[in-house]
Amino acid sequence: MRPAPRTNSRVYECLLAALMSILLALAWWLDPDFVAPATQLALSNHIVELALVAIPMTLIIVTGGIDLSVGSTMALSSVVMGLAFDAGAPFPLVCISALLTGTLAGLLNGLFIARLSIHPLIVTLATLAAYRGLAEGLSKGRPFSGFPEGFLAIGSGDWLQVPILVWLLLLLLLLSALIIRRTTIGLWIYAAGGSQTAAHYSGVPVAQLRLALYTLAGAAAGLAAIFFAARFNTAKADVGAGLELSVITAVVLGGTSIFGGRGTLLGAMLGVAIIHEIGQLVSWKWDQQELVQVVTGSILVLAVLVHNIFSRRTH
Amino acid sequence: MATGPDAHARLLPAAITLRATPRGRLWLIAALLALIFAGISIASPAFASPANIRDILVNISPVIIVACGMTILIISGEIDVSVGSLLGLLGALMGLCSSPTHANLPLAAVIAITLAAGAALGLLNGLLVVLGRVPSIITTLGAMTILRGATELLMAGSWITDLPASLRYLGTGTPLGIPVCLWAALIAVILSLLFLRATRPGLWTYAVGGNLHAAHLARVPTHTTRLLAFTLLGLLTGLAALVSIPQQSVIESGIGVGFELSVITAVVVGGASIRGGSGGILGTLLAAILLGSVRTGLIFINLGDSAVYWERAIQGAFILAAVLSDVLTRQDSARQTA
Numbered sequence: 001m002r003p004a005p006r007t008n009s010r011v012y013e014c015l016l017a018a019l020m021s022i023l024l025a026l027a028w029w030l031d032p033d034f035v036a037p038a039t040q041l042a043l044s045n046h047i048v049e050l051a052l053v054a055i056p057m058t059l060i061i062v063t064g065g066i067d068l069s070v071g072s073t074m075a076l077s078s079v080v081m082g083l084a085f086d087a088g089a090p091f092p093l094v095c096i097s098a099l100l101t102g103t104l105a106g107l108l109n110g111l112f113i114a115r116l117s118i119h120p121l122i123v124t125l126a127t128l129a130a131y132r133g134l135a136e137g138l139s140k141g142r143p144f145s146g147f148p149e150g151f152l153a154i155g156s157g158d159w160l161q162v163p164i165l166v167w168l169l170l171l172l173l174l175l176s177a178l179i180i181r182r183t184t185i186g187l188w189i190y191a192a193g194g195s196q197t198a199a200h201y202s203g204v205p206v207a208q209l210r211l212a213l214y215t216l217a218g219a220a221a222g223l224a225a226i227f228f229a230a231r232f233n234t235a236k237a238d239v240g241a242g243l244e245l246s247v248i249t250a251v252v253l254g255g256t257s258i259f260g261g262r263g264t265l266l267g268a269m270l271g272v273a274i275i276h277e278i279g280q281l282v283s284w285k286w287d288q289q290e291l292v293q294v295v296t297g298s299i300l301v302l303a304v305l306v307h308n309i310f311s312r313r314t315h
Numbered sequence: 316m317a318t319g320p321d322a323h324a325r326l327l328p329a330a331i332t333l334r335a336t337p338r339g340r341l342w343l344i345a346a347l348l349a350l351i352f353a354g355i356s357i358a359s360p361a362f363a364s365p366a367n368i369r370d371i372l373v374n375i376s377p378v379i380i381v382a383c384g385m386t387i388l389i390i391s392g393e394i395d396v397s398v399g400s401l402l403g404l405l406g407a408l409m410g411l412c413s414s415p416t417h418a419n420l421p422l423a424a425v426i427a428i429t430l431a432a433g434a435a436l437g438l439l440n441g442l443l444v445v446l447g448r449v450p451s452i453i454t455t456l457g458a459m460t461i462l463r464g465a466t467e468l469l470m471a472g473s474w475i476t477d478l479p480a481s482l483r484y485l486g487t488g489t490p491l492g493i494p495v496c497l498w499a500a501l502i503a504v505i506l507s508l509l510f511l512r513a514t515r516p517g518l519w520t521y522a523v524g525g526n527l528h529a530a531h532l533a534r535v536p537t538h539t540t541r542l543l544a545f546t547l548l549g550l551l552t553g554l555a556a557l558v559s560i561p562q563q564s565v566i567e568s569g570i571g572v573g574f575e576l577s578v579i580t581a582v583v584v585g586g587a588s589i590r591g592g593s594g595g596i597l598g599t600l601l602a603a604i605l606l607g608s609v610r611t612g613l614i615f616i617n618l619g620d621s622a623v624y625w626e627r628a629i630q631g632a633f634i635l636a637a638v639l640s641d642v643l644t645r646q647d648s649a650r651q652t653a
Contacts (some may be wrong), residue, residue, distance in 0.1 A: 130631025293464035301457035
């Protein structure tokens with residue numbers, strides 16, 4: 001019961017860092033303005049929701065699962081937040097309602113997957129539709145805005161020239177890394193990913209672990225909805241559309257095996273950075289959001305394909 | 316998963332069992348369907364009128380056609396979430412090929428191109444899954460975005476409005492008094508039913524989905540079987556595009572958004588197991604009609620326009636209810652595998 005061999009993932013992380021440097025060099029060659037620190041910092045805010053949800057997604061994929069419902073959970077949380085705000089609830093309660101909605105949505109996924117042992121793919125595909133549908137039904141497509149000044153200041157504010165939300169993200173990231181590296185829970189996650197049956201018989205509480213991870217993914221999506229509201233002063237039913245694709249692509253590109261058992265948070269964050277930079281570069285340079293979609297989808301498939309080609313002997 | 320005497324039996328080709336939809340599930344869906352018709356007809360009698368039933372069937376026919384292919388694919392143990400985007404892309408392709416201001420090709424060429432492109436893109440998904448060993452959810456999630464993006468790039472924000480009358484006939488024509496799309500659905504249902512029940516590749520599909528390794532040992536051509544399932548699904552999506560999209564006079568880039576979900580809902584509610592190895596066309600057909608009736612029924616019971624907003628929530632709830640009922644019925648046998 002040991003985490004994945006460190007050496008392997010280190011090599012891959014260096015490779016990703018190199019890829020990132022090449023990408024930035026290419027970007028600089030195409031348009032020096034793009035890599036200017038000011039532009040990068042201005043764009044870095046967009047990375048927060050992606051990175052936030054990538055933390056639990058990495059752990060879920062490491063345990064051999066998947067969560068397709070994160071984008072819809074974010075939308076549902078966003079709409080509940082907007083409805084609570086419209087109903088005149090005190091603002092801290094408005095934020096709590098969003099977080100709670102996300103957590104409960106994740107918990108429901110977890111109960112179906114861990115307690116009833118239904119395949120995560122079909123559960124989260126169903127809730128991908130159900131949560132988005134609830135968000136649309138509850139809001140009737142109406143956007144909410146007019147959030148208080150102090151809240152929006154958190155979304156646009158920065159400290160030491162780094163956005164406050166990025167600091168918050170780093171804090172959560174550090175916390176997750178500590179839990180994974182320094183506690184038994186970290187060992188359990190990798191053990192469950194290697195073989196759920198073997199882990200179960202070794203005394204790993206696999207069901208509770210999976211329940212907790214899917215709940216956490218819901219909570220992260222709820223928090224992402226709050227972040228989104230703070231940045232754009234809107235809450236509506238179409239936020240987080242396609243989030244699941246970007247997050248899963250980032251995690252898989254970051255070296256997490258789609259078959260479970262292997263992957264690191266550092267790799268996932270590098271994956272997030274690369275996906276983010278490519279997306280920004282494509283939309284900055286060619287100004288076509290459709291092209292970003294095509295590129296992201298291709299990276300997802302290619303990342304797994306290349307990974308399979310190089311690890312052929314292990315299968 | 317496969318333990319006990321059953322695992323041994325599966326090694327023998329002769330012992331591969333064809334696990335079609337359980338009778339109980341078929342009766343359950345039929346009962347639900349009867350209940351919905353009875354309930355809504357009391358509130359508004361027009362619901363059960365022949366004209367409305369025909370409308371329901373016409374609206375749901377593209378789902379039925381593609382769901383036949385999806386049933387075969389899900390029985391083989393794979394899944395494809397890109398069919399909605401594929402439908403959109405084939406619609407754009409069909410429009411660009413047939414429109415007099417674009418390629419202006421004859422109808423036969425348009426039909427051939429649409430079907431061939433559908434089959435080829437389905438095969439491409441299959442090659443990535445079978446030879447590239449990329450899990451089907453990853454491959455088709457990628458394909459879903461790539462194909463949708465490609466459609467939008469191809470259409471470049473414009474609409475195709477000058478569809479020739481010959482193509483429109485596929486959407487609006489009624490040979491022998493029955494709309495073309497219903498003929499197509501009937502043919503798709505009969506052929507896929509025969510494929511699964513009476514051909515060797517059909518039997519292989521159940522074997523591959525039931526236990527891939529055992530099927531391989533039993534010399535079932537597992538690669539070919541799965542590639543065939545992906546290709547058939549692409550081909551049927553092409554057929555659905557041909558008979559459903561010309562029903563409207565305009566082709567835009569948003570066609571088929573969320574379509575994959577209706578299709579997968581029909582298959583899962585119809586009793587096919589997402590783990591592969593079991594399921595059948597009749598269950599899927601009944602489930603698709605059930606979903607179509609619920610969709611129309613919501614509009615009848617005064618939900619009016621807001622019915623559109625709740626549709627996805629209802630589809631999701633249907634899938635969850637279906638898998639939940641599966642769990643509750645296999646409670647005793649599946650306990651120890653949890």
